[in-house]
Every structure is written in C-alpha cells, then in structure tokens.
Amino acid sequence: MGVTIHDVAARAGVSVATASRALSGQRGVRAENREKVLAAARELDYEPNVVAASLRSRTTHTIGMVVPRIGNPFFATLVESVEKQLQDGQRSLLLANSHYEPETEQRQVRALLDRRVDALIMIPCHRERSGEALAAAAARVPVIQLDLRVDGFAGSWVGVDNEAGMSQVVRHLLGLGANRLVFVGSRPTDSSAQARLDGFRRAVGDGADVLLGDFSKEWGQQAGERLLAQGSLPDGIVCGNDTIALGVLSELARRGVRVPEDVRVTGFDDIPYAELAQPALTTVRQPQEQIAAEAVRMLGAHLTGAEGASRSVAIAPELVVRASG
C-alpha cells in the first residue's frame, strides 16, 4: 500500500537518490530533474514516510513537551505559543502531562525519549525532584526548561523574573498606603513558588506574613476563609498566582468583604479570566508569547549545534493595575 520514493523515481526517470535529494529540497540537483521529480510526486500523490526518514536520518522533527497540567490555562497558553512557533518550522509537538508528580514526569520523559524527539521543552514540576528526569533527558537531547526550573541545574531556562514581578506588586501596594500585606502562595515545591515567596519576603522585609498552600482556587478560598477568621484583615492580600487570587476574591465576595475598599487583592500571571473577575484583578502579566518564542529560538540554537548555547533568560514581567488593587 502506498506509493514510495521508488515509484516517484521510476516515473521521473531518475534514481531514488536523486529523487530523495529533489524532494528534500537539497541543492545539487539539476533544475530539470528536480522538476521531473516534483511533478512525478504530485501526479502519484506521493506521501513521504517520515518514519522511514527518521530512522535513517536520526531526526524526527518532533519536539517533546512536558507540562504539569495542560488544563491549567497558564500552561495551556504556553503550549499554544510554543506550538505556533514550531509549526513555522515544520516541527510537531509531542505533549505529555506530569500531573505534578515527579514519578509520572520521569515516565513521560522516558516515553518521549523513546520516541526519539529531537529536543525537549520541559516545565519541571518540582524544584528538586524533577532533577533526575531532567538530567536523563539532557544526557540525550537538547533540553530547555520553560517557566519553571530545577535548582542548581546548569542547563538552559527561559521564564519570567518572578522576584522582579513580586517586587513591583509590593511597591505598588505600599505606594497606595497599604502597609499590612499578607502573601497567599504555594509551598515552594516548584521554582516559581519559591521565587515569588522570596520576592515577597525581600520586598516586604522582616516579619512578612505568609500563608502557603498550592496554586489552586480551592486553596485561595480556604486562605480567604482563614484570613477572615483571624478577625482583622490586612490591607492587601498578595497572591502567588491568579487562580489563588480568584479563589480569594470569591470567598471575600461571599462574605461581603469589599475589594479594594476593605482589602486589596493581587494576582500573578494575568490569565484570561483575571480581567473578568469582580473586581477586575490587578496582576503581573507574563509575556508568554515572548517566552515561548525565546524558548523555540534557543532550541534552534541547540539543534544547530551551537554547543555552549545553554543559558538562562529571565524576561521582565509587567504590572497590570486593575480595580482589585
């Protein structure tokens, strides 16, 4: 079943080698022959078998990508941007979820390597425990860490400057006269959680008030509840991401607390729903398109053999002031 390059070559009256060269757009084929091959391919409705090509050429034109949870709109947007960038280069994206479990992540990485991806883009779900999977991958193919990173891993990374973002938020709130700030974030299992927590602490100084859970709306709701139970509210609630912030906002609204009059609330990421919240959420926008573009660019550099190409790029985020803070 299926027409092969032999059929095309035969019809064009050339050898398979010439057909191969013409089809893959290599130079060094007489224009006349190239035309004949292309015409034959068109007439026969030839569909190259990329699996065979991959076996021989040892390159699959496929990039693996491991994300914690594609259902998270923040990661989904990142995946979408990466996919769009790759498409321009005729490459495909093999996607895997780690579900925030380093063991699953490791299995997924192995599966992608087995499929001989040319490179890997990874959002490592854990600051420390993703190290093993990452190292295993890096030993075989170029790897770019995206958004999150593993502590002390020397490879490439591109993401946002979390500490700078936090610092902007805190300065903004302090500028509005909010003095008592509390941070509602995630336990620092991933690098962004850690960096945002560090950023908050550094910006606020000693005695920073901190509540840690995970990056979920449920935790946001729970944290809101806990703050209300304490009696007096702080001036501002600085959240580790937008999802937490939306959870906090919904809990505050349920209890009749007015935002920003009674307390200010901020998020981080600027997911699409941030501006739809009531009140609209003040947050820090990540330049995702730019981050994805940079990642794919770095990939290109690695793939074209620039050996010492490994580096870290932290892109500055932008404070987006809306009604909530």
Add this chain to the structure above:
Amino acid sequence: MGVTIHDVAARAGVSVATASRALSGQRGVRAENREKVLAAARELDYEPNVVAASLRSRTTHTIGMVVPRIGNPFFATLVESVEKQLQDGQRSLLLANSHYEPETEQRQVRALLDRRVDALIMIPCHRERSGEALAAAAARVPVIQLDLRVDGFAGSWVGVDNEAGMSQVVRHLLGLGANRLVFVGSRPTDSSAQARLDGFRRAVGDGADVLLGDFSKEWGQQAGERLLAQGSLPDGIVCGNDTIALGVLSELARRGVRVPEDVRVTGFDDIPYAELAQPALTTVRQPQEQIAAEAVRMLGAHLTGAEGASRSVAIAPELVVRASG
C-alpha cells in the same frame, strides 16, 4: 551510539527474533530465555528504538489530536483527559492547533498523517469547511470526532447533547418565572454553536431573541453593552458558553446591573472559572472525563479492527444551578 537489540540478543545468547519477542512481551518464549533477555536489556541499559519498530510494524502508538485552540480551557481539559486515558495504554499524543482556520486544520491533519499516527481525534473547527480535512484523514486512519462534528459526515463522534442541555437551562429559567429570554451565542460556524442555537430556539419557541458573535469573552462584553443600550433588559441572558457568560457578567457588573436580581445569566460548559464568578455562574456541565474516556474507548474499537464500529454517542449534560441564574 546506542545499544541495539542485537547487543541484547548476543548478551542473552539468543537470536534477535527471540529477543524481540521477549522484549515486546509476546508469549511463545521459554521463561528462562525471557528472563535472560530482560536481564541483558537491563544490564546494557537498552532503549528500544521505536522509530525502527514503527517502520517495520506500521504502527506508531501515537494518536494525533487536532483542536481549535488549546488555550481555551474547555479544549485543554478535554486534551488532558484524552492524554491521561492514552497514557494508560502506552500511547502518546501528537497535538496540533487549528486556530479555528480550516486551512490550518487541513495542513495540520496532513502533518499528522505524514507522521503516521495510528488514529486521529479531531475537534473539527467548522461545521462544513472541516469536511475536506476530515475525509482525507478518515481515508487513511480511524478518526473520532470529539465535541464538535462536521455536518453530514458519517464517521464516529462523541460529545455532549447540546440541545438537551439548552433545553434544561431554558426550562429552569422559565420555571423561575423568567419569560423574556435572550440568547447570546456564537454564529453557527461550528456544530455546537449550531446545536445550542437550535436548542434555544426550540425550547423558547417562535420569536426567540438571539444575538450572535463568537465564543469569546470580548463578544460577551460587547453583547452585554448592546443589551444595556436597548433600554429594557430581558429576564434572562442565556449564553452559548461560559466564556461569553463571564464577559456578559463583567459588563453588567461594570454598569451596576445586579445579577440575578435585575437579570439572570447562564453559561454552558462549566469551566473551572464558572464557579468563581461573582455571582457564581449557573451553567451546564459537560462530563468531559466521560467524553474523553468514550472517545478513547471508541478508538480502541476502531484500532482492533471492529469495522462497523463507527457511531455517535451523545452524553447527557447536567444543569449546575448557582447564584447567577
């Protein structure tokens, strides 16, 4: 570079055929030999080359999936569920976005077929114009339409019963005494838009009031604005999906309209942010996990050669009543 099955076979003292059989878990290998092969593979740190296996066996254990926009949390959740299901079966997911453009969709389908995916799961972005790409795919591999479908295409589909969902919403609102309803939906370019519009019209009867745009929050905001400009608000605004509804809610809030006191608002899908809205959004929940599971199950049926396996499964959605309606 790399140890091959030959090395494993040599070390185990058997032929490559036996090694292959042992490694792929086929029965018909003496237990003793199987052990020797597995041990040799472990000792040599053997990593099978699935590309070579694919070339020979003509199966890649890879499923292609084309979605309109992975950034949409509704589709993202569907992708996540499918991915989770596939993982259990040792299969991987090759992902592509159509960006709602039938031309892009067609290119993407072709790219996936070139990569010799075993089957395709497709959320066709257009009721009519996705037909060509779908037919091209179906001619080569099993195809399952997910969520959306192409008019008049005879193949398999699994999704939600949109008309039933709409009917539930409308009956619920009528039951609350809301008589003047307006539908804010998407122009029927995809099958769900069409079915939800049809469902609304059927449930409301003649003279149904309808505003059509697209499935975006921006359209929701714009539609809200337009309704406010008309002077008198309807009793209920039935939205084609949650994203539109969240847009409507934000616009109404901005103008000081109270929900549900002044007007009720409903959505469709129950995305994670629906319950965080102020007020929390009444909507129709799609059983996405179930839809994904059914799709993967159907895929299995097609792949194991059940020829006449093509069929349509419409899963009943569930009304989720919250504060907004």
Add this chain to the structure above:
DNA sequence: CTGAAAGCGCTAACAG
C-alpha cells in the same frame, strides 16, 4: 550532478 549500494534497528514470515 547522478546512481548504486549499504544500511538505520526492528519485526514478521517462514522454516526448523
């Protein structure tokens, strides 16, 4: 610039 030939690493017939 072109062709012949040699595999990439594996699985599937087919004999034993």
Add this chain to the structure above:
DNA sequence: CTGTTAGCGCTTTCAG
C-alpha cells in the same frame, strides 16, 4: 519454542 532471512522506506556515503 527458536533462528534465519528478508525487508519496512528512506537517506547517505562513495564512486563515477
């Protein structure tokens, strides 16, 4: 149950 053999369809030397 096991081994031998023949490719899967393509790219890539290597000669010409």
